[in-house]
Amino acid sequence: MIRRATTLTWLLMLLAYCPSITALDEPPVDELAPRIATLLRGWDQPDTPGCSIAVVKDGTIIYSGGFGMANLDHSIPNGADTVFRIASVSKHITASCILLLEDEGVLTLDSDIRKWLPEIPEYDETITIRHLLHHTSGLRDYTSLMRLLEIGDEDLFTPQQTIDLIARQKGLNFSPGEKHSYCNSGYFLLSVICQRVSGKTLRQFADQKIFSPLGMTSSHYHDNHLEVTPKRATGYAEIGEGKYRIHETVLDHVGDGGVFTTVEDLATWTTALGEGRLGANLLQRLQQKFTLNDGEVLDYCLGVVDTRFGGQRMLQHGGGWVGFRTSLAAFPRQGIVIICLGNCSAFQPSRISRQIAALVVEDLVPALLQRPDRATDRRDRTDSSAAAPEDAKEWDHRQVLGRYHSSELDREWSIIDSSGTDVALDGFEGEPLAIAVTGDDLLTVGRWLKMQLIRDEEGAVTGFTIDAGGMSGILFQRIVEQD
Template sequence: MGSHMGSHMGSHMGSHMGSHRGLLKEKRMRESLCRKFASLACALALGSSAVAETGRDSNAGRISDAILEALVEANGVPGMSATLVRNGDIVWLGSAGLRDIERALPVDADTTFRFASVSKLITATAAARLAQDGGLDLDAPVRSAVRYLPEAWPAISARQLAAHTSGIPHYQEADSERGRVRFNTTADAVGVFSGRTLLSEPGAAYNYSSYGFTLLSAVVEESAGEPFLDYAARVLLHDLDIGPDLGGDSRATIAYDFTGSGGVKPVPPHDYSYSWGGAGFRGSSRDLALFGARVLSSAIVSQATREMMWTPAMLNDGSIVMEDRDAAVGFGWRIGRDLDGARIVHHAGVTDGARSALVLYPESGDSVAVLSNARWTASIEQTAMMLAAPFRVGANSGARCPLTASRFEGRFGAETIRGAARFRLERGACRGRISAANALGAWLNSFPQRDAAELQIIAVLSDGSLTRAALVTPVGVYDLRATDDGAHAARVGANRALSIAFR
């Protein structure tokens, strides 16, 4: 690998990094001037969106803020940020916690986080856009564009790379030092894994692979005739402050990891040049949600291209590619339904110092981004949906806030659970806390993040009801719903049934 790297030193990746930093510097100067003069013309020139609020949105925003703040309290993640964009307008942007513990710097709207594997959505969309413009055949062997691939590999298509059916392996034990090396070209990065044996024949099986997206970024680069990062910035990310995690960003959060006792510590520096396209982008939750909104609005890809990306991929035997029981795999994007049956497309990410998700609702035009600055075990996509729920759930009647309740009892899986409970109304929204000293709490507290003595329950509407609520736990936020028998139920984790009644 050393000789392979040496043969490519000094080529276009190095010049690209300089040009990318220059573009960001110019954009930040324009942003600074706009903040100084508070000009509408500046805002329009930057392509930014003001937070559009109605009376309902104001109430919903307070509830989403409360859910996000409760989550940071519950899980011990130092800082998080989330944004909801609807039809191109930012309707809610929330931040909680710290981006730098030592200096006590809070997370704000401009704080940038690692995207981790949500980066794959940028790469997949770049490949799809290039195909839309006639520059890439998604079903042709990628060796026709990337001529330095090993002859021993069978033909692999861009479509198979995007659906994780190429057979290229994910990170392996030999890659434990991968974040300590700067690869100066995409070809150098592909050289890390191009000598490895495929896990299966292309198209035969689903095998998740970030390296597959390193190769997909190389396909885009060679087919477009310009560095991958430049192509993504020019075609998809213009006026969005999203780019490779190169370091030196004064607004970047410190990346943290849990120590095992609920505390956190900074993680060592990590260089993502081995897979910019698979895990290496960073930005704010605002700009990530705005990227999602661009995809929804046909601003960067056509409706036909969008639907191609959101159509389940097929294996050679004709079966649909599935990531798990709830999510099919499309062209880079995951495809599924939320708990109300609404169609969603999404992706989550995890890496050192980050947990992330982007969830899009094609029918309503909602784009929800959630970013955090620590690696934690999380139902992160469910959390994104629940942060958006105050803006999405319609008025309801039914279960009232159980203000006189002092305890609860019920079941978590096969276990009986019970404990203390208390509720109050805050600006019309029902809020409560329940004890976690039971089997539910034991399971929730078995993960590396902070243990919780209590769990918060926050109604998603400010109408005095508890028909729909956010159950805030150390591993994420779950949808707690009133049932016909007077109890409340949720699906916690992958598929654990929770049912509780307040007394």
């Protein structure tokens, strides 16, 4: 990824470095291949999916290879030229496209997104492009909304339907800049902004500005699920007893994901970033920090997580969608990049990348090699603990029975009688789901969905809001039955 000629640049970017007291021996290049093969022996079988790996040092590929099968139907093995869907590893490429648009003077990162997305509601506070890039917008994640609509990742749901769904959300999870919560909606909307600003789809823009100039002939944003892509890997999921099923998507969304590429092309891309071939400061700008409203500085930059592993600075991002699991990790001081692309949902690319890092990255501290040294996980989490039922006020299940509609989801759910004194949620995921009373006007369905009742001045239940999948405040209003 990085040439020694750019050492000064990297030293300026490195915020702090304290040498470890213990260093691992770096194996010669000719010893690296068998060591990596040992790590991947469980996936290097004629009847399993697998992965492709590339290791780059100072801008030169020192290892590349494939393991397992790209296609089980036709016994086609994975190789360094196999094309994978890289899922969320795409995000830093999307961010790069936005930065290139900024260079053209057609937008700024602090622009109001409604300048190009007028269908998004005018919330109390402005959402900027910068908020989308850092996952601090408060927008609800469309993939989580899809689950509430009972739309799976293998079902058809168009980009326009997704824009409409996001635009129907009357509320945010939080005020822009208040929190960090990973949100695919933001990066998907960046693809829409790119198209409306430039007049080109994100695929066309990236091809013109990035992929074609760099000779990345096996790379593109895959915005047509019917398109044939030579040498592409098929995604798979385990079904038990050593068997697999095809696990692909028909979604044509890009921005939050959607890049198809190879480990060789990604090596070209990361090297070009390090050498400044797409702008002298593009790589540095991808590492821009964001400060939350309370003063906390995030380690999530622009599609890149600035973290530490084994005591060393690491720039990293992972991806997972349908039958693909991917990771890209760079160690700036050492000039090392590790690219790991897998075509099975059970594959663990981050773990493999860390194991390879232990072989090739100098000055790692052995005691710190288990996982990246992130002080906190800033992904928004909800407290799974619930108030004990005895904390709830006297409960009359009849007061909540009825039909409820959400204009944000365009769905109707019902709360129905169950066993005489209990209630259940009907209209979602087939069979009625048991509802538990866990606090004052607080109901839960399993461990993932919370329902907060809304009452009028007389105490009658007029609706409820739900919290689920990192989202909050989605409104359901009671349907008044006509006599």
